Amino acid sequence: MSKWKLIREGFNKDQIVTDGNRFLCANGYMGLRGVFEEADSKMFPAITLAGVYDQYQNLWREPVNAPHCLYIKVLFNGKEMMLGKEEPMHHQAGIDYGDALYQRETDYGSVLIRSERFVSMAEAHLLCDRMELSFREDGELIFISGISRDIWDINGPHLFDYKAQFGEAICIQATTGEKKTLVASAQCVAFQADTEESYEENEKGIFRILRKHVTPNERVIFDIFGTVFTSMDALQAGDAAIALCMEKMDRGYERCLQEHLAAWRRIQKESEINLEGNEEAALALKASQYHLNSIAPRHADNLSIPARGLSGQTYKGAIFWDSEIFFFPMFVHTQPEVAKSLLRYRIETLPGAIKKAAEYGYRGAFYAWESQEGGEEGCTNFNVVDVFTHRPVRTYFRDKQIHISADIAYALRSYYEITGDRSLLKEGGARVILECARFYISRASCHADHDDVDYADVIGPDEYHERVTNNAFTNRMIRYCMESALLIETIFSDQPDWFAALMKEAGFDKDWRLLREICKRIKEPNIKNNIIEQFDGYFDLEDCSLDTVRGRLCHPREYWGGDHGVAGTTQIIKQADVIAMMALFPDDFSDKVVADNWYYYEPRTEHGSSLSACMYALTACRLGLLDKAWDLFMRTASIDVIGGGKEWAGEIYIGGTHPASNGGAWMIAALGFAGLNIKNGQPAICPHLPEQITKLSFPIIAGGKRLRVTVTHDGGVIDSDF
Numbered sequence: 140m141s142k143w144k145l146i147r148e149g150f151n152k153d154q155i156v157t158d159g160n161r162f163l164c165a166n167g168y169m170g171l172r173g174v175f176e177e178a179d180s181k182m183f184p185a186i187t188l189a190g191v192y193d194q195y196q197n198l199w200r201e202p203v204n205a206p207h208c209l210y211i212k213v214l215f216n217g218k219e220m221m222l223g224k225e226e227p228m229h230h231q232a233g234i235d236y237g238d239a240l241y242q243r244e245t246d247y248g249s250v251l252i253r254s255e256r257f258v259s260m261a262e263a264h265l266l267c268d269r270m271e272l273s274f275r276e277d278g279e280l281i282f283i284s285g286i287s288r289d290i291w292d293i294n295g296p297h298l299f300d301y302k303a304q305f306g307e308a309i310c311i312q313a314t315t316g317e318k319k320t321l322v323a324s325a326q327c328v329a330f331q332a333d334t335e336e337s338y339e340e341n342e343k344g345i346f347r348i349l350r351k352h353v354t355p356n357e358r359v360i361f362d363i364f365g366t367v368f369t370s371m372d373a374l375q376a377g378d379a380a381i382a383l384c385m386e387k388m389d390r391g392y393e394r395c396l397q398e399h400l401a402a403w404r405r406i407q408k409e410s411e412i413n414l415e416g417n418e419e420a421a422l423a424l425k426a427s428q429y430h431l432n433s434i435a436p437r438h439a440d441n442l443s444i445p446a447r448g449l450s451g452q453t454y455k456g457a458i459f460w461d462s463e464i465f466f467f468p469m470f471v472h473t474q475p476e477v478a479k480s481l482l483r484y485r486i487e488t489l490p491g492a493i494k495k496a497a498e499y500g501y502r503g504a505f506y507a508w509e510s511q512e513g514g515e516e517g518c519t520n521f522n523v524v525d526v527f528t529h530r531p532v533r534t535y536f537r538d539k540q541i542h543i544s545a546d547i548a549y550a551l552r553s554y555y556e557i558t559g560d561r562s563l564l565k566e567g568g569a570r571v572i573l574e575c576a577r578f579y580i581s582r583a584s585c586h587a588d589h590d591d592v593d594y595a596d597v598i599g600p601d602e603y604h605e606r607v608t609n610n611a612f613t614n615r616m617i618r619y620c621m622e623s624a625l626l627i628e629t630i631f632s633d634q635p636d637w638f639a640a641l642m643k644e645a646g647f648d649k650d651w652r653l654l655r656e657i658c659k660r661i662k663e664p665n666i667k668n669n670i671i672e673q674f675d676g677y678f679d680l681e682d683c684s685l686d687t688v689r690g691r692l693c694h695p696r697e698y699w700g701g702d703h704g705v706a707g708t709t710q711i712i713k714q715a716d717v718i719a720m721m722a723l724f725p726d727d728f729s730d731k732v733v734a735d736n737w738y739y740y741e742p743r744t745e746h747g748s749s750l751s752a753c754m755y756a757l758t759a760c761r762l763g764l765l766d767k768a769w770d771l772f773m774r775t776a777s778i779d780v781i782g783g784g785k786e787w788a789g790e791i792y793i794g795g796t797h798p799a800s801n802g803g804a805w806m807i808a809a810l811g812f813a814g815l816n817i818k819n820g821q822p823a824i825c826p827h828l829p830e831q832i833t834k835l836s837f838p839i840i841a842g843g844k845r846l847r848v849t850v851t852h853d854g855g856v857i858d859s860d861f
């Protein structure tokens with residue numbers, strides 16, 4: 140048992156949804172929400188599968204939740220021991236981040252229930268739960284373990300044609316409606332021999348019913364093994380699920396647990412930052428690293444991570460720019476294979492991006508704003524529902540948030556610069572950068588009367604201002620994308636034939652000339668008193684305070700953006716925009732310019748997105764604003780400890796875990812507090828350690844070498860590690 144625990148005392152039904160996120164167990168293949176074992180669909184139980192999507196009727200496509208194979212119900216002397224139905228004398232539940240274990244203890248007086256469960260880090264398809272029941276009274280125990288169909292779906296149902304199988308392992312197979320993907324969940328239970336066993340099937344699932352007479356002081360243990368496969372990973376998903384389940388039951392809970400712990404410890408050793416000096420901060424950082432590391436795809440080499448991780452179907456389980464700009468940095472510095480997987484997902488979905496660009500009348504690659512499998516666009520034209528009229532609101536994220544393609548190019552170039560590894564560029568990455576640059580060539584507005592190239596009708600990171608011209612962040616990212624395309628020739632200067640073949644294959648000759656020209660002429664932002672204007676005309680908007688804008692809300696869940704949003708006509712912004720640009724391109728701006736802009740934009744920022752605070756924190760470190768950096772770090776790192784966050788955009792539920800903040804916490808600690816900077820595979824540090832921290836120590840991989848960075852108030856060192 141580790142010292143890194145978040146345990147909540149007592150049962151509060153209003154916290155069930157939040158706890159489901161906070162206490163999530165995941166392994167990249169699937170995420171098991173942190174609800175208690177007997178939860179029904181109203182409590183949002185789910186085993187969310189990575190990369191498996193389905194559309195029901197004309198509702199939003201979203202990830203599929205598998206039949207719940209760790210469902211358990213306990214009846215004692217005819218009473219159902221269920222939280223919410225039966226009042227416990229004491230209840231606590233939580234997560235041990237150090238061991239990646241969910242733990243729960245509920246005392247009903249007559250029976251004390253303890254459980255421990257995990258989603259295996261050693262075996263992608265396995266989940267285990269140990270239930271230990273201690274009795275204080277004599278009586279009849281009915282222990283029901285099953286595979287529940289009563290699961291959470293936001294826009295479902297997604298599974299049809301259920302088929303049940305009974306035996307030592309029980310199994311449910313069902314197919315998704317749209318693509319007929321087979322999803323199979325199996326379950327085995329190890330229990331004592333003197334237990335009577337029967338089965339039941341109903342519309343809620345299939346169940347194994349175990350009956351046993353118990354006496355006071357008796358302790359009974361049930362070890363439950365669940366497995367999930369789909370036809371995307373096994374030819375016979377049902378057989379595979381049953382076979383693995385039986386194999387793991389034979390292996391036993393203890394050995395499965397030890398294998399899980401060993402795998403998890405390896406991941407933590409390779410990647411985690413140790414923070415000393417402040418226990419609250421250390422736990423928050425541990426929690427955020429737990430959440431990001433536990434959803435990383437390690438079972439596949441071409442998957443990315445959804446914006447709400449594997450905590451459910453929020454945000455349609457889609458991949459956003461969060462992946463490249465917020466998750467990628469931790470992985471590329473510590474586990475480049477995972478970073479590669481995120482980028483391979485983009486390389487493999489290039490055809491989808493080319494198709495999207497063509498649909499809008501452009502050339503090149505316009506990546507999906509909310510990308511699902513095959514790069515399919517999950518973002519709809521109506522992404523918010525108005526709280527007053529209950530009507531969908533036309534939003535323009537899908538068509539106008541064009542910085543997405545450049546964000547991907549930015550990460551591809553960083554991968555090369557940090558690892559020194561050209562292979563990813565060669566295996567499709569270079570082509571992606573070229574196609575993204577080509578998209579921006581065709582998206583440019585050139586004018587007869589002046590030389591500037593504009594990017595009109597766009598949305599920057601601040602989504603409250605739609606359809607603006609020359610968003611400074613977007614234009615800078617586009618220029619970088621074009622510069623990166625031009626750099627490919629230099630990077631592969633020793634392989635001119637390969638480069639010539641790439642240009643030929645991409646048919647890039649004419650675009651190459653345009654690229655050089657446009658890249659030089661992209662409109663620079665307007666600057667007034669050192670402040671970079673977020674987009675053309677931003678300074679003309681009403682300059683009022685955040686409180687004033689908040690005071691204009693008529694409903695707590697009202698959407699601030701869109702046509703009638705309270706922020707749209709003001710300078711109040713949703714999230715870091717100019718400051719995000721300064722965080723991503725630190726060498727472009729002097730400290731004075733960064734400071735002036737920081738003080739201008741921060742009070743005008745709602746931080747209405749979990750992607751915001753970390754950008755302000757990174758720039759605050761550089762400026763030596765360590766009190767501010769500390770507050771923003773704590774806000775970022777503790778987001779999934781505190782739970783909640785912004786849970787509604789209009790009438791749409793947007794809750795879940797916050798991987799972008801989790802990645803942001805790593806960025807603030809490593810790139811901000813330690814000031815780590817890797818150029819051409821060579822690491823350097825420039826510490827800005829807040830007084831609350833006495834020591835930071837963390838592993839990195841730079842230029843192929845495993846190193847350890849240690850920073851204290853006396854300075855910092857980079858040593859070889861392991």
Ligand code: IFM
Pocket residue numbers: 446454459460461600602748750799
């Ligand atoms: O990608 C973000 C976006 O910047 C703000 N809204 C939520 C998205 C997913 O996290």
